[in-house]
Amino acid sequence: MERTFIMIKPDGLQRSLVGEIIQRLENKGFTLVSLKLMKVSRELAEQHYDVHRDKPFFGNLVEFITSGPVVASVWEGEGVVAAARKIIGTTNPLNAEPGTIRGDYGISIGRNLIHASDAVETAQQEIKLWFREEELVSWEPSLKSWIYE
Ligand code: IDP
Ligand code: MG
Numbered sequence: 001m002e003r004t005f006i007m008i009k010p011d012g013l014q015r016s017l018v019g020e021i022i023q024r025l026e027n028k029g030f031t032l033v034s035l036k037l038m039k040v041s042r043e044l045a046e047q048h049y050d051v052h053r054d055k056p057f058f059g060n061l062v063e064f065i066t067s068g069p070v071v072a073s074v075w076e077g078e079g080v081v082a083a084a085r086k087i088i089g090t091t092n093p094l095n096a097e098p099g100t101i102r103g104d105y106g107i108s109i110g111r112n113l114i115h116a117s118d119a120v121e122t123a124q125q126e127i128k129l130w131f132r133e134e135e136l137v138s139w140e141p142s143l144k145s146w147i148y149e
Contacts, residue, residue: 004081005126007115010068029147030077034135040066072130081123084116
């Protein structure tokens with residue numbers, strides 16, 4: 001089973017959208033494997049966004065992610081990496097499709113509410129960066145046979 005890393009950014013918490021965002025992923029049928037509220041250190045933020053280190057928005061991005069609490073989570077399911085990106089919508093919320101999280105709740109690219117891993121390999125790296133092995137809980141949802149054929 002595939003796993004992905006999802007983080008609700010400080011704007012998602014300030015906008016009281018934590019429940020709504022988690023609800024959408026649960027409704028789809030994906031399984032929550034870990035969940036924690038945390039204040040992100042500068043070191044972790046810089047490591048997480050390392051690929052964007054040379055971009056002009058890097059400073060603001062790190063500043064923003066470390067500004068308030070985030071909700072970090074790991075989700076499991078068939079094709080969850082790509083599917084979660086679809087549920088979330090494109091990076092710029094103004095262009096994101098209605099029905100997606102960013103499309104329904106966001107306007108600015110720097111306030112797009114949520115992060116999701118962009119590939120299976122990135123997901124593995126991000127899960128390792130944000131969670132200790134013992135924080136990941138494997139469990140069998142009893143609804144599984146009603147979600148998967
Ligand atoms: P993603 O979150 O959809 O994967 P990335 O391109 O990986 O998008 O960018 C990481 C984050 O950096 C975005 O979610 C957004 O918050 C911020 N970002 C990306 N591009 C810009 C920009 O052009 N201006 C300001 N912030 C940006
Ligand atoms: Mg990205």
